[in-house]
Amino acid sequence: MAIQTIGIVGAGQMGNGIAHVCALAGYEVTLTDVSQDALDRARATISRNIDRQVERGKVEPADRDAAMSRVGSTLTLTDLGQSDLIIEAATERESVKQAIFEDLVPHLKRETILTSNTSSISITRLASRTDRPEKFMGFHFMNPVPVMQLVELIRGIATDDETFDACKSVVDRLGKQAATAEDFPAFIVNRILMPMINEAVYTLYEGVGTVRSIDMSMKLGANHPMGPLALADFIGLDTCLAIMNVLHDGLADTKYRPCPLLTKYVEAGWLGRKTKRGFYDYRGEGDPVPTR
Ligand code: CAA
Numbered sequence: 563m564a565i566q567t568i569g570i571v572g573a574g575q576m577g578n579g580i581a582h583v584c585a586l587a588g589y590e591v592t593l594t595d596v597s598q599d600a601l602d603r604a605r606a607t608i609s610r611n612i613d614r615q616v617e618r619g620k621v622e623p624a625d626r627d628a629a630m631s632r633v634g635s636t637l638t639l640t641d642l643g644q645s646d647l648i649i650e651a652a653t654e655r656e657s658v659k660q661a662i663f664e665d666l667v668p669h670l671k672r673e674t675i676l677t678s679n680t681s682s683i684s685i686t687r688l689a690s691r692t693d694r695p696e697k698f699m700g701f702h703f704m705n706p707v708p709v710m711q712l713v714e715l716i717r718g719i720a721t722d723d724e725t726f727d728a729c730k731s732v733v734d735r736l737g738k739q740a741a742t743a744e745d746f747p748a749f750i751v752n753r754i755l756m757p758m759i760n761e762a763v764y765t766l767y768e769g770v771g772t773v774r775s776i777d778m779s780m781k782l783g784a785n786h787p788m789g790p791l792a793l794a795d796f797i798g799l800d801t802c803l804a805i806m807n808v809l810h811d812g813l814a815d816t817k818y819r820p821c822p823l824l825t826k827y828v829e830a831g832w833l834g835r836k837t838k839r840g841f842y843d844y845r846g847e848g849d850p851v852p853t854r
Contacts, residue, residue, distance in 0.1 A: 569642030579707025643669030
């Protein structure tokens with residue numbers, strides 16, 4: 563089935579990025595969230611980020627206007643039911659995602675493909691709560707979505723070839739690269755990336771290095787575009803902790819135990835950039851200041 567319309571659930575950082583790239587690739591997009599404020603902010607963010615691409619000569623001005631006209635929004639989740647493809651990008655909590663799929667299912671057309679942008683929750687388990695596990699899979703974008711080339715495609719145990727091929731063709735049309743991952747905790751990117759970030763937090767916790775020396779070491783010593791602590795702030799420390807817990811619980815190996823210092827930052831509500839404080843403090847005018 564050729565996908566033409568895409569419904570996106572959740573207008574946060576990931577949802578608005580996904581809407582941005584889908585609209586630029588020519589899909590009709592409908593974005594939904596629980597608050598009008600979130601939808602308005604998402605539209606403003608998409609417009610700002612496309613403008614940035616226009617300024618850098620990556621997008622034609624006419625394409626910007628056409629893309630923006632393809633982004634619709636609604637507060638009513640069930641309005642998405644007629645979409646060819648649904649990408650759920652809501653909060654990374656299984657109960658929230660399950661409730662969304664349960665509400666959607668009675669309103670879907672027979673052919674609609676359901677996907678989740680989850681970074682770590684079992685696709686097979688999410689799929690089993692719907693009426694179409696064979697038409698369900700993981701569609702995992704990286705942040706920032708307009709810049710990162712990779713999409714992980716994760717098949718649940720029941721996902722059929724037709725569904726996989728339809729999702730793969732969407733990734734191709736977005737101009738991104740698909741990596742296929744099996745449905746095990748945190749898939750590929752986060753299975754490798756999060757233990758590295760967690761180890762960076764242990765390195766800080768044990769006093770081996772400071773925030774600055776750890777980040778500088780990985781930027782200049784391993785050629786990473788961002789240090790691991792800056793990257794943790796960028797992703798969100800609550801998300802990093804949630805993924806470590808999924809690895810720890812799902813694989814039952816102590817090598818995945820979350821660093822107590824990561825837990826403490828999350829308990830403090832210092833979640834990184836989104837709360838303006840994490841391993842760095844972003845509240846000032848100048849460069850972010852390390853918090854340890
Ligand atoms: N929309 C559109 N364009 C954007 C953008 C956005 N949201 N954010 C950045 N850009 C563009 C900029 O316009 C710029 O474009 P040019 O190359 O044409 O100049 C380019 O991206 C680089 O941006 P900046 O110059 O502002 O900043 P930078 O060079 O420091 O790069 C970065 C920023 C792309 C974020 C880079 O630091 C980077 O790649 N960091 C690592 C990101 C990463 O690892 N992401 C994966 C996180 S893990 C994940 O997402 C999975 C999960 O489930 C948690």
